[in-house]
Amino acid sequence: MGQNHPALEPLLARLASRVALDADDCAAVLALPHAVRTLKPGEHFVREGEKATHCALMLSGFTIRHKIVARGARQIVAIHMTGDFVDLQNSFLAIADHNVEPLTAAKVAFVPREELRTIMFDRPNVGRALLNELLVEGSVFREWIANVGRRDARERVAHLLCEIGYRLEAAGLARTCDFELPMTQDQIADAVGLTAVHVNRTLMALDADGLTSRTKRSVKVADWQRLADAGDFSELYLHPVESPAPVK
Amino acid sequence: MGQNHPALEPLLARLASRVALDADDCAAVLALPHAVRTLKPGEHFVREGEKATHCALMLSGFTIRHKIVARGARQIVAIHMTGDFVDLQNSFLAIADHNVEPLTAAKVAFVPREELRTIMFDRPNVGRALLNELLVEGSVFREWIANVGRRDARERVAHLLCEIGYRLEAAGLARTCDFELPMTQDQIADAVGLTAVHVNRTLMALDADGLTSRTKRSVKVADWQRLADAGDFSELYLHPVESPAPVK
């Protein structure tokens, strides 16, 4: 019961970064039953309309959450990276309202939703930490509505690049000035509500203007400040915790 | 302590509709300290960057939550009506990431955030109900991202009309076939990521096509099914509870 399950240590670290946890809280988190699996792109975690039974913790790789509209177009509504919880949302609601799918090969720890619900209310500290995760996720959704609704192509793409760079750095996975972006231009398009063709032109323009320099599927940010300005990016909506702003 | 505060009865009803509450739960909810106030358009509840100290329960009227982007454009990210909680989000996070403002004159009960946090974890039933509210709100955000990102003008506007009509009916405030929509075309535009001019043309087209019939600021839905089809609207994302789909 109380034994160590190293797979859940990233989860513990994540929760503890926002709310102080005592020894019992930590033990309870690490004792959560779980199964580790590796998924490939196309192997959905959950599909819209299904019942989600597990919540997933990303151990490596990237995951997207998306919706399909009437005409068949896809809109990505969230991107998750190592250390993120994927789908506290679907897994707490009765029926999934969107699809969840790996973007890259992804190692994931699945935790049964009932266990998570239980620990959430049995251990208020853990509950507050989970609540916080949900709230920050909500904040990101709001920012995305604004991004897609009221920014032009260049701003949208720049904003997405900033968000991913910032989150990667905040998670200790990369530096904002040089990170891997494992998304095709098609996928970027579906995240920012544009066409792949237009995303291509926009990325090339950012490059030409010296804000970024791309090589295959990684992005080097040549000038973070200018990119952030171009994307109207401010990290406030990510509700950063302890660490101050990442090195620019 | 345990005495009745009739103002919070809508809150109790709302919570009880999703999770069974026992007598103590109910008493605790009704005993929450609160202050009732009436706000007018322009009197913000909270502004981005401020610290929210209270959570608001709508007793009457409409409220919007919005963000302002670099170029000064506004994006509405949520609309709230009688019976809704406004801003569990801002009030649980340290710093507000968006603005909250009445759309019409609005009567509101303010509950201190600490009280709400406390009851959330002291009374798991209440906690689950609040969690559910948050999750459904999150689902609506996701739908809005898809609406603004991947639907054209007609679909967006029709979808918004359907959402509002459906929610009003679900809350027992109106029928989907005839409800008051207290938004100017400017505000509708800011909710769906279009221009007021284009919203005007779109609304007129819906009218001309016999899906709606407008008079000043109320909407009569002439053909709910066609409007729902035009807006790619399905109530799944609202995670309706007990009552089946509203009368069409």
Added chain:
DNA sequence: CGTGTTTTTGACTTCAGTCAATTAAAGTGG
């Protein structure tokens, strides 16, 4: 009634989409 919104209309612009072809990269199997 006059004044300030809000809605409506028209003419014109533009950003982003569409279609289609080309090039480049990444695998795959022999």
Added chain:
DNA sequence: CCACTTTAATTGACTGAAGTCAAAAACACG
């Protein structure tokens, strides 16, 4: 390691949905 296939990125020409600007009409209201 090289043809062979597939997927992704790039480019160009053209289209179109939505934006812009500006003015007129219709309301709302003190």
